[in-house]
Amino acid sequence: MPKNLTPQDHVEGVLSHNRQVTARTITLIESALPEHRRMAQTIINDLIPHAGKAIRVGVSGVPGVGKSTFIESLGMLLVEKGYQVAVLAVDPSSSRSGGSILGDKTRMEKLSLHPNAFIRPSPSSGTLGGVAQRTRETMVVCEAAGYDVMLVETVGVGQSETAVASMVDLFLVLMLAGAGDDLQGIKKGILEIADIIAINKADGDNIERAKAAKKDYETALSLMNPETPTWSVPVLTCSAMTMDGIEDVWNCILDHREKFTASGELAEIRRRQDVDWMRSLVEQELKDRFFNNPQVKQRWPEMVRAVEKGNISPTIAAETLLSLGR
Amino acid sequence: MNSTAETAQKIPDNSTPARTGRRQTGTDDRIEQEINRFFRTRGRRPRIMLGRSSRGDQRRRVNQVAARFSRYGFDVDISPAQAAPEQLAQMAMENDVHIVCLLFDGTSARRFSNALMDLACDDIAVVVCAHHTLKRCGKDPQAPTAADRINPDDADDVLQLLKEVMTTCPKI
Ligand SMILES: Nc1nc2c(ncn2[C@@H]2O[C@H](COP(=O)(O)OP(=O)(O)O)[C@@H](O)[C@H]2O)c(=O)[nH]1
Ligand SMILES: [Mg+2]
Numbered sequence: 001m002p003k004n005l006t007p008q009d010h011v012e013g014v015l016s017h018n019r020q021v022t023a024r025t026i027t028l029i030e031s032a033l034p035e036h037r038r039m040a041q042t043i044i045n046d047l048i049p050h051a052g053k054a055i056r057v058g059v060s061g062v063p064g065v066g067k068s069t070f071i072e073s074l075g076m077l078l079v080e081k082g083y084q085v086a087v088l089a090v091d092p093s094s095s096r097s098g099g100s101i102l103g104d105k106t107r108m109e110k111l112s113l114h115p116n117a118f119i120r121p122s123p124s125s126g127t128l129g130g131v132a133q134r135t136r137e138t139m140v141v142c143e144a145a146g147y148d149v150m151l152v153e154t155v156g157v158g159q160s161e162t163a164v165a166s167m168v169d170l171f172l173v174l175m176l177a178g179a180g181d182d183l184q185g186i187k188k189g190i191l192e193i194a195d196i197i198a199i200n201k202a203d204g205d206n207i208e209r210a211k212a213a214k215k216d217y218e219t220a221l222s223l224m225n226p227e228t229p230t231w232s233v234p235v236l237t238c239s240a241m242t243m244d245g246i247e248d249v250w251n252c253i254l255d256h257r258e259k260f261t262a263s264g265e266l267a268e269i270r271r272r273q274d275v276d277w278m279r280s281l282v283e284q285e286l287k288d289r290f291f292n293n294p295q296v297k298q299r300w301p302e303m304v305r306a307v308e309k310g311n312i313s314p315t316i317a318a319e320t321l322l323s324l325g326r
Numbered sequence: 327m328n329s330t331a332e333t334a335q336k337i338p339d340n341s342t343p344a345r346t347g348r349r350q351t352g353t354d355d356r357i358e359q360e361i362n363r364f365f366r367t368r369g370r371r372p373r374i375m376l377g378r379s380s381r382g383d384q385r386r387r388v389n390q391v392a393a394r395f396s397r398y399g400f401d402v403d404i405s406p407a408q409a410a411p412e413q414l415a416q417m418a419m420e421n422d423v424h425i426v427c428l429l430f431d432g433t434s435a436r437r438f439s440n441a442l443m444d445l446a447c448d449d450i451a452v453v454v455c456a457h458h459t460l461k462r463c464g465k466d467p468q469a470p471t472a473a474d475r476i477n478p479d480d481a482d483d484v485l486q487l488l489k490e491v492m493t494t495c496p497k498i
Contacts, residue, residue, distance in 0.1 A: 019416075019419065019420055020419050020420075020445065020446075023419060023421070023422040024497075026422070027370070027498060028498070030369075030370060031370055031498060032365070032370065033368070033369035033498075036369045036498065098396045098397050098398070098399055099371050099395065099396040099398070099399050099400045099401040100396065100401050101392050101393070101396050101402045101404070102401065102402060102403045102404070102421075103392075103404045105403065105404065105405060105406050106404050106406055108406075109406040109408060112406055112417065113406065113408075113409060113417075118420065119420075120420065120421065121403065121421065123370070123373070
């Protein structure tokens with residue numbers, strides 16, 4: 001493997017479904033160096049025309065609900081059907097006090113060894129904006145490399161959920177039965193963002209409770225106005241462990257796709273997401289320019305100290321810094 | 327969005343990963359320096375994969391080693407337990423790691439190294455994880471490329487590994 005691939009090498013490698021080059025292109029996207037970012041941007045530009053054909057599914061839910069296990073099961077079902085599956089993760093929450101431990105492949109034992117699957121755990125450093133952007137770009141690379149289903153795992157906390165929802169066609173939320181009364185609290189937000197709800201761990205003596213939870217959610221949903229006449233959010237039960245109901249979830253995903261394609265809403269969603277993407281690129285760039293401005297860098301620590309001591313008001317400090325970074 | 331304190335820390339140190347909350351010995355400091363240098367030149371932390379085989383490695387030990395490396399500041403991938411050496415090599419390539427630390431040796435380690443060569447991944451460093459008592463003992467003629475042993479609990483070992491990777495592993 002030559003040590004320096006040109007942007008052209010990257011583009012050709014990805015398009016010819018070369019796994020090693022694809023891996024290296026993702027590394028470029030993950031890099032924090034400006035020259036790598038610039039090169040990645042060139043490559044992405046060339047790849048975008050070849051991307052966009054995949055089914056993009058966001059998989060969300062609280063930690064421990066079974067997202068990784070679900071992706072292993074659904075992924076295996078799909079590769080056996082002949083799909084090429086890429087698995088990405090958005091989790092900006094890990095601490096910065098050391099390196100990340102990327103254990104996803106231990107939870108996706110079979111899928112990670114399958115030739116039709118590409119699982120790339122990404123170290124979760126950086127801001128949500130950065131991570132989200134990186135995931136979008138990685139998705140372009142994977143689609144251009146021929147993967148036709150994207151499974152994006154995200155933790156069920158507000159911000160990263162919203163970020164993922166803004167880059168997928170369909171948002172699947174995994175839930176647990178009998179999570180207690182606090183259900184009421186989280187319900188509304190989740191119901192607003194979910195396209196499909198699946199109650200996971202519907203196995204063993206949990207089956208009855210899962211069925212009851214399904215009824216609860218259906219009732220709650222029936223009280224809400226559907227966002228579109230095309231789709232009312234279905235509630236399913238499944239077991240990522242026994243594979244029960246996984247195929248039903250997939251059929252539901254296909255049904256959603258068919259209906260949203262026919263109604264033109266899929267195209268509409270994608271167009272809106274492109275505008276979102278543009279906006280976040282601009283925001284990111286403005287931020288980077290500001291914080292990398294030498295004068296801002298120089299004055300920053302002094303301003304922080306002054307504000308901490310109460311010698312200067314936050315508003316005036318911000319104004320001063322912003323006028324430098326202009 | 328960010329609290330002031332968080333941002334304040336981030337600005338002057340924008341391009342280096344911060345490590346906090348740990349008592350540091352001299353060698354640990356040098357590891358941190360080396361990792362920061364790595365980050366500044368490559369744009370990411372050194373990424374290491376722990377390669378398990380079906381036999382001879384307990385889960386607890388694997389987690390210990392992973393925690394150890396991440397505390398030094400590495401990004402750590404953990405392979406599935408049931409992978410063949412050839413599959414491990416493929417995984418190292420796809421995760422684009424700098425180093426593979428095998429938790430096994432012997433024939434399987436040799437098979438792993440050969441598989442890595444077949445994939446043209448000659449820029450990935452391979453070491454074998456030594457048990458606590460074993461020290462790094464240089465090249466073993468029996469296993470040409472998977473011969474370096476490393477004891478993750480020994481900071482000097484880790485520092486030396488980092489320095490070697492810094493000079494011999496050119497990829498980003
Ligand atoms: N009984 C049962 N356990 C499950 C199921 N899915 C996942 N689990 C278990 O739940 C735990 C958390 O799963 P994981 O996939 O890591 O959850 P994540 O944090 O949402 O990614 C693991 O111990 C799994 O074995 C399921 O369908 N049934
Ligand atoms: Mg998970």
